[in-house]
Amino acid sequence: MSQKPVLIISRSAPFASSSARDAIDIALSAAIFDLPVSLLLLDDAVLQLLPGQDGTPISEKTSHAMLGALPMYDIETLYTSEDSLALHGLSAAELLPEPEVLNTQQLQQLISHHPVVLTL
Numbered sequence: 261m262s263q264k265p266v267l268i269i270s271r272s273a274p275f276a277s278s279s280a281r282d283a284i285d286i287a288l289s290a291a292i293f294d295l296p297v298s299l300l301l302l303d304d305a306v307l308q309l310l311p312g313q314d315g316t317p318i319s320e321k322t323s324h325a326m327l328g329a330l331p332m333y334d335i336e337t338l339y340t341s342e343d344s345l346a347l348h349g350l351s352a353a354e355l356l357p358e359p360e361v362l363n364t365q366q367l368q369q370l371i372s373h374h375p376v377v378l379t380l
Contacts, residue, residue, distance in 0.1 A: 300338075
């Protein structure tokens with residue numbers, strides 16, 4: 261019996277709430293159970309990939325260690341959209357890990373290929 265692929269969509273900025281970390285936690289947890297997982301960072305969630313973040317002054321943990329662990333859980337590709345990068349004036353090359361950037365049509369295809377979609 262093959263597992264249904266899961267797409268987790270995060271839309272939250274890194275320190276706005278726990279939602280950003282929760283999305284990554286869910287992705288890692290699903291992967292532990294051998295579910296095929298994709299992680300899509302949209303809107304303010306793309307800010308999670310900015311290097312050099314430090315949540316210490318506001319007593320928050322950064323998500324960079326968790327994001328770095330994704331390949332160990334067989335989550336090889338992180339996705340974002342052209343619109344999300346444009347919203348913040350960013351390019352994929354300045355983000356860590358570097359996400360795969362999707363246009364609107366590719367984004368729709370990604371979502372439609374996942375029977376299970378969770379949005380946080």
